[in-house]
Amino acid sequence: MAVDASSAKKASWGFLWLASMRDLQWRRRRFFLAMLGTALVFALALVGSGLKESFTAEPRDAIDEIGADAWFVRAGAQGPFTTISQLDDSQVESVAALDGVNRASPLVNIQDTIQSPDDTDIYLLGIEPDGVGAPRVDKGRSVEVSGEAVVSSLLGLDAGETFQYRDREFNVVGEIGATSVFAGKPLVYVHIDDARQIVFQGVPLTTAVIVSGVPESAPEGLRLMTNDDVEDDLLRPLKDPIGSIDMFRYLLWVVAAAIIGLVLYLSALERQRDFAVFKATGTSTASLVGALGLQALILSIASAIVGIFFSTLLAPAFPMRVTIPTGVALTTPVIAVIVGLIGSLAGLRRAVSVDPALAFGS
Amino acid sequence: MADLSIRDLTVEYSSGGYAVRPIDGLNHEVKSGSLGLLLGPSGCGKSTLLSCLAGILTPTSGEIWLGDDRISGLEGKELTDYRRWKVGIVFQAFNLVPSLTALENVMAPMRAAGIGGREAKARAAELIERVNLTQRAKHHPGDMSGGQQQRVAIARALACDPPLLLADEPTAHLDYVQVESVLELLRELAEPGRIVVVATHDERMLPLADHVLEMAPKFADPAGGPERVELAAGETLFEQGSRGNRIYEVEVGSIGIYRALAGGGEEQLAVIPTGGHFGEMGPLFSLPRSATARAVEASVVVGYTVRQFGERMGATYLKELVDDGPT
Numbered sequence: 001m002a003v004d005a006s007s008a009k010k011a012s013w014g015f016l017w018l019a020s021m022r023d024l025q026w027r028r029r030r031f032f033l034a035m036l037g038t039a040l041v042f043a044l045a046l047v048g049s050g051l052k053e054s055f056t057a058e059p060r061d062a063i064d065e066i067g068a069d070a071w072f073v074r075a076g077a078q079g080p081f082t083t084i085s086q087l088d089d090s091q092v093e094s095v096a097a098l099d100g101v102n103r104a105s106p107l108v109n110i111q112d113t114i115q116s117p118d119d120t121d122i123y124l125l126g127i128e129p130d131g132v133g134a135p136r137v138d139k140g141r142s143v144e145v146s147g148e149a150v151v152s153s154l155l156g157l158d159a160g161e162t163f164q165y166r167d168r169e170f171n172v173v174g175e176i177g178a179t180s181v182f183a184g185k186p187l188v189y190v191h192i193d194d195a196r197q198i199v200f201q202g203v204p205l206t207t208a209v210i211v212s213g214v215p216e217s218a219p220e221g222l223r224l225m226t227n228d229d230v231e232d233d234l235l236r237p238l239k240d241p242i243g244s245i246d247m248f249r250y251l252l253w254v255v256a257a258a259i260i261g262l263v264l265y266l267s268a269l270e271r272q273r274d275f276a277v278f279k280a281t282g283t284s285t286a287s288l289v290g291a292l293g294l295q296a297l298i299l300s301i302a303s304a305i306v307g308i309f310f311s312t313l314l315a316p317a318f319p320m321r322v323t324i325p326t327g328v329a330l331t332t333p334v335i336a337v338i339v340g341l342i343g344s345l346a347g348l349r350r351a352v353s354v355d356p357a358l359a360f361g362s
Numbered sequence: 363m364a365d366l367s368i369r370d371l372t373v374e375y376s377s378g379g380y381a382v383r384p385i386d387g388l389n390h391e392v393k394s395g396s397l398g399l400l401l402g403p404s405g406c407g408k409s410t411l412l413s414c415l416a417g418i419l420t421p422t423s424g425e426i427w428l429g430d431d432r433i434s435g436l437e438g439k440e441l442t443d444y445r446r447w448k449v450g451i452v453f454q455a456f457n458l459v460p461s462l463t464a465l466e467n468v469m470a471p472m473r474a475a476g477i478g479g480r481e482a483k484a485r486a487a488e489l490i491e492r493v494n495l496t497q498r499a500k501h502h503p504g505d506m507s508g509g510q511q512q513r514v515a516i517a518r519a520l521a522c523d524p525p526l527l528l529a530d531e532p533t534a535h536l537d538y539v540q541v542e543s544v545l546e547l548l549r550e551l552a553e554p555g556r557i558v559v560v561a562t563h564d565e566r567m568l569p570l571a572d573h574v575l576e577m578a579p580k581f582a583d584p585a586g587g588p589e590r591v592e593l594a595a596g597e598t599l600f601e602q603g604s605r606g607n608r609i610y611e612v613e614v615g616s617i618g619i620y621r622a623l624a625g626g627g628e629e630q631l632a633v634i635p636t637g638g639h640f641g642e643m644g645p646l647f648s649l650p651r652s653a654t655a656r657a658v659e660a661s662v663v664v665g666y667t668v669r670q671f672g673e674r675m676g677a678t679y680l681k682e683l684v685d686d687g688p689t
Contacts, residue, residue, distance in 0.1 A: 018462070018466060026461030287474055360530055
C-alpha cells in the first residue's frame with residue numbers, strides 16, 4: 001500500500017475535507033447559529049465602516065457642492081464652518097482685486113434650526129444667486145430672490161413645499177443631492193439678503209469670501225484657505241466620533257473572533273477523544289490543525305458573505321447616509337479569515353495538546 | 363514473519379508526586395500469526411503496555427521490537443508512520459467518530475495516511491463487508507449497537523493492513539451475543555503475518571489465546587505456617603513494585619514504610635510499631651507492593667497468608683480493612 005508524495009498530499013486534503021465538513025454537518029445547528037451571530041457582528045462592523053466613510057466623505061461632498069476654489073476668513077479664525085467671523089462687504093471687493101482671482105462672492109453660513117415641518121438642525125448657506133457658491137440643483141431651480149431656498153435631499157422637502165425658519169416662511173424651489181456637514185446636518189441655501197437678515201439683522205456683513213481662481217495671498221486681516229484646509233476645518237469636530245467608530249469596529253472584530261474562537265474551542269473540547277483516536281491511528285498533528293483551521297476558514301468566509309448581505313439591509317435603517325466602500329466590503333472576507341484563524345487559536349492549541357493515550361480506557 | 367518481542371520493559375510515571383511503576387522489567391515474546399492475551403485486573407498495567415505497543419507511551423527503559431523494527435524510541439515522522447502502517451488499535455469504548463458513517467470511520471485512517479479517495483473507499487467497503495456490516499455502512503455510530511460499533515472499530519484498525527493489531531478490553535461494553543462475534547473475528551484475524559494482542563480481564567477469552575501474559579499473577583497460598591523473618595536495622599523486607607503473598611505483623615522492633623518519589627529519593631509514609639501489621643493490599647488484590655518495607659531497628663516480623671491473617675484477626679477484619687484503607 002505504498003503512496004507517492006503527490007498522492008499523499010492530495011489525500012491529506014481529502015482527510016481535512018472529510019474531518020471538517022462532516023463535523024460541520026454534524027454540528028450544523030451550532031455552526032449555523034455561530035455563523036449568523038458572527039455575520040451580524042461583521043454587518044455592524046461594515047456599517048461602522050460605512051458611517052466612517054460617510055463622515056469622511058461628507059465635508060468633501062459639501063465643499064464640492066459649494067464649488068469655490070478658495071476661501072477667505074478673518075485672520076485668526078480656524079475656518080469658515082467652525083468659527084463665525086464677520087467681514088464687511090468692502091473686503092469682498094479687495095479679495096476680488098487680488099491676482100489670480102476670477103470672481104469673489106460673499107458667503108454667510110451658520111448652523112441653525114428650522115421650525116417646520118419639524119424642528120430640524122440644518123446648515124444655512126446664504127449666497128448671491130449669480131455668484132460663486134450658487135448650488136448645482138438636481139431638481140427644480142436655484143435661488144433667485146429672497147424667500148426662496150434650495151435644500152439638501154436629506155431634509156425631505158420637495159420643490160413647492162415650504163418651511164418655517166425663525167419668523168419667516170421659505171419656499172423650496174430646488175433640491176440638491178444628499179449633502180450635509182457635521183454628521184448629517186443638511187445644507188440649506190437661501191438668498192444672501194435673507195441670510196444677512198437672520199444672522200446680522202440685515203447689516204451687509206459676511207462670514208467668508210469664496211472665490212473662483214487661484215489666489216496666492218490674502219489681503220491684510222484675512223486668511224486664505226484652500227479647499228483642503230476647509231475640509232480639515234469641517235473634519236476637526238468629527239475626529240472624536242470617527243475615532244469612536246473605529247474603536248467600535250475594532251471591538252466588533254474582536255467579538256467576531258471571540259464567537260468563532262468559542263465555537264471552535266467548544267468543538268475541540270468535545271472532540272478531544274476524536275483527536276486522540278486520530279492521533280493514535282497515525283493522523284499527524286498538522287492534519288488535525290488543518291481540519292480545525294479549515295472549519296474556522298469556512299465559518300469565517302460564510303459569516304463574511306452573509307454579513308455583507310446583512311449590512312445592505314441594515315444600512316438604510318440608519319438616519320445618516322451609510323456608504324459602505326466597495327473595497328472594505330471586498331476585503332471583509334480576508335479580514336474575516338484572519339479574525340477566524342486568530343479566534344481558532346485556542347481550539348487549535350487544545351487539539352495539538354491532546355494526548356493520544358486518552359483514546360484508551362472507557 | 364514479524365514477531366513481537368518485549369525486552370526488560372519498565373514504565374514509571376509520577377502520580378501525586380510518587381513514582382509509580384505499573385510495568386517493571388517485563389519480558390515477553392509473541393509469535394507472528396498468534397493471538398496474545400494480556401490478562402489481569404484493572405490497574406495492573408494492561409493499558410500501559412498496550413500504549414507502549416501502540417507507540418503512544420514511551421517506556422522508561424527496555425525495548426519493544428516488531429520483527430526488525432524497534433518500536434520503543436520512535437519519534438516524529440517515524441512514529442506517525444508506525445502508527446499508520448504497523449499497528450491498528452481497537453479501543454475499549456469503540457471510539458468511532460460520531461460525525462462519520464461506518465464507512466468513513468474506516469476510510470479516515472487511510473485518508474490521513476495518504477491513500478486516495480477511491481482506493482480508500484473500496485478498501486473500507488471490503489473491510490466493512492469482512493465484519494458483516496455492509497448493510498450498515500452508511501449509518502453513523504449512534505445508530506448502531508455496541509457489537510456493530512466494535513466491529514467497525516476492528517475494520518478501522520485493519521484499514522492500513524497493520525501487522526500488529528491491539529485490542530483494549532474489546533468485550534467490556536458488549537452483551538454475550540455481541541461478545542461471540544467480536545471474539546470470533548479477533549481469533550480469525552490472528553493469521554500468518556499478523557499478531558493480535560488483546561488486553562482483557564475477561565477470562566472467557568483464555569481458550570482463544572496462543573499466548574497468555576498474566577499481568578497480575580495469582581499467588582498460590584504458600585504451604586506451611588506463618589513465616590518468621592529477622593531483620594537487621596536498615597534491612598529491606600520487600601521493595602515497592604515487587605509482588606508478595608504475605609501480610610506481616612511486627613513482633614519485635616519497628617518497620618518503616620517508604621514510597622519512591624517521582625524526582626528520585628523516597629518519603630517515609632509510616633513507622634509500624636511492635637504489634638502493628640502492614641502489606642495487606644498487595645496479597646489481597648494481587649497487586650504489586652505500593653511501598654517499600656524496611657526495618658528501622660533490629661526487628662522480627664511474622665508473615666501470614668491472606669487466609670491465615672483472616673483467621674488470626676477475625677472474619678470481618680479484612681472487609682473493614684478494605685473499607686477503611688490500610689494503616
